[in-house]
Structures are given as C-alpha cells and as structure tokens.
Amino acid sequence: MNNMYGWILGVAIMGFVALMPNTAEAHCDTLDGPVVTAAQQALDSKDINRVLPFIPKNGEPELKEAFAKVLAARTGGKSAQEVADRYFFETTVRIHRAGEGAAFTGLQPAGMDFGPALPASEKAIQTGSLTELNQIMAHELAEVLELRLHKIQELKARTPAGDVDAVRKLTSEELQFQIFVHELYEKIREGGAENSHQSEKEPRREHSH
Incomplete structure (x- = not known):
C-alpha cells in the first residue's frame, strides 16, 4: 500500500512540472477546451451559470453583460450567431485568464495535441x-x-x-x-x-x- 501511495505522489509531480503553467493554460484557450465548451453550453441553454464557475467573481458583471448582448445578437441569423459566439468565447477566456493573472493571446484551434495527461486528468475527474x-x-x-x-x-x-x-x-x-x-x-x-x-x-x- 505504501508503494502505491508513493507512486501516486511520485507521478503527481509530473503534472506540475510538465504541464503547468504553459500547457495547461494553453489548453484553456482552445476552442474545444473546458472554458469554451462551458461557454458554448451556456449559450445553447441560455443559462450563464454553466460558465460562471470558470470566471473569477469580479469578472461576472462583464461576462453577464456580454452574455445578454450575445444572446440578442444570435437571433440575427447564422453569420451573426457565429460572430457573436466567437466574441463570447474570447470574452470568457480573456476573463478566465485574467483571473489566473495571465494575458489572453487569442483563441487556439481545436484538436491541439497536449499529450495524454490532460485528457486522462479530465477522465479521472469524470469517473473518479x-x-x-x-x-x-x-x-x-x-x-x-x-x-x-x-x-x-x-x-x-x-x-x-x-x-x-x-x-x-x-x-x-x-x-x-x-x-x-x-x-x-x-x-x-x-x-x-x-x-x-x-x-x-x-x-x-x-x-x-
């Protein structure tokens, strides 16, 4: 049992050293990352609470204002919806990054390969x-x-x-x-x-x- 705990502690460090902060932060900037995914769910359900947990408390007013504007703009047709959604994604990630004390450098494309650790960590959270x-x-x-x-x-x-x-x-x-x-x-x-x-x-x- 002690050996198992030793392995668990031993492997945990690799996440800190190999993934943080650059790779993990870049993961949050991607179009298929957890922040944008939550933002998309919020728009689709018209429920901003889906994405607020990713935002610092002091960023809520700005995001709520953007959310209201985007919901209204989405009724203007497919092109308007795409532009509005992109704006909301960028706003959400920017506020999220600001909460981490990091600069927002733009959304990154979906499908980026960050190695197996991040997907495995997400699976661990989902499955326990x-x-x-x-x-x-x-x-x-x-x-x-x-x-x-x-x-x-x-x-x-x-x-x-x-x-x-x-x-x-x-x-x-x-x-x-x-x-x-x-x-x-x-x-x-x-x-x-x-x-x-x-x-x-x-x-x-x-x-x-």
Missing part, C-alpha cells in the same frame, strides 16, 4: 478513478529517471579514476540527478501541503435541512 492517469504519469516519471540514471552510468563507465576533470564532470551529473529528484520530492510535498492548507482555510458550511 485515477487508474489510467496513474499509469500514464508513472510511466513518464520512470522513463525520465531511467534516462538520467543511464546517462550517469555510461559516464561513470568511461571516467578514469585519476582524471580530475572527468571525475568533476561525473560528479556534476550525479549532483544534478540528486537535485532533480529532491526537487520533485519537494514539489510533491508542496502540492499536498497547499491542498491541506486550503482545506483548513475554507470555512465550514452548516448543513440546512
């Missing part, structure tokens, strides 16, 4: 199962560590014991490997601590019957 995500992340982590260690072993095999410069290079590689592993470990612990602290900060909600 980490099985597939753990497998993907564990594989990536093991591969990275194996490649780095293999490089050290190859260098060690051709490093003469009395050659100070060669030993210095080997020592540097060994230290970099140790630092890399340590930073992964620390990042895992930081991620867990952040979630724990966030839970402690959240006020308890009284249940009403």
Whole structure:
C-alpha cells in the first residue's frame, strides 16, 4: 500500500512540472477546451451559470453583460450567431485568464495535441478513478529517471579514476540527478501541503435541512 501511495505522489509531480503553467493554460484557450465548451453550453441553454464557475467573481458583471448582448445578437441569423459566439468565447477566456493573472493571446484551434495527461486528468475527474492517469504519469516519471540514471552510468563507465576533470564532470551529473529528484520530492510535498492548507482555510458550511 505504501508503494502505491508513493507512486501516486511520485507521478503527481509530473503534472506540475510538465504541464503547468504553459500547457495547461494553453489548453484553456482552445476552442474545444473546458472554458469554451462551458461557454458554448451556456449559450445553447441560455443559462450563464454553466460558465460562471470558470470566471473569477469580479469578472461576472462583464461576462453577464456580454452574455445578454450575445444572446440578442444570435437571433440575427447564422453569420451573426457565429460572430457573436466567437466574441463570447474570447470574452470568457480573456476573463478566465485574467483571473489566473495571465494575458489572453487569442483563441487556439481545436484538436491541439497536449499529450495524454490532460485528457486522462479530465477522465479521472469524470469517473473518479485515477487508474489510467496513474499509469500514464508513472510511466513518464520512470522513463525520465531511467534516462538520467543511464546517462550517469555510461559516464561513470568511461571516467578514469585519476582524471580530475572527468571525475568533476561525473560528479556534476550525479549532483544534478540528486537535485532533480529532491526537487520533485519537494514539489510533491508542496502540492499536498497547499491542498491541506486550503482545506483548513475554507470555512465550514452548516448543513440546512
């Protein structure tokens, strides 16, 4: 059981290092990403609550105003609807990105390949199962560590014991490997601590019957 928890913690770091912030943020900018998908659902259902969870509280007034204008514009025919929808998508993503403290650089096309981790994380959220995500992340982590260690072993095999410069290079590689592993470990612990602290900060909600 401890080994399983170790794998779960170990693979979790890859999401922080490999995906955040650039790739994950770019994912939110795509036409088939979660933000635009929610915006489309809001327009189709005429229910802005479908997309508000993706928007910071202070961005709600602007989005609600845009939503009302777009709903009215959508009645002007197919071309008008396409232009209005695009405007709403851009507005939604821009406000979403502003809430993250990031600049909006335009909508990105659908179908972009971000690798298997993001789709697997979405599936985990939908199904409540980490099985597939753990497998993907564990594989990536093991591969990275194996490649780095293999490089050290190859260098060690051709490093003469009395050659100070060669030993210095080997020592540097060994230290970099140790630092890399340590930073992964620390990042895992930081991620867990952040979630724990966030839970402690959240006020308890009284249940009403």
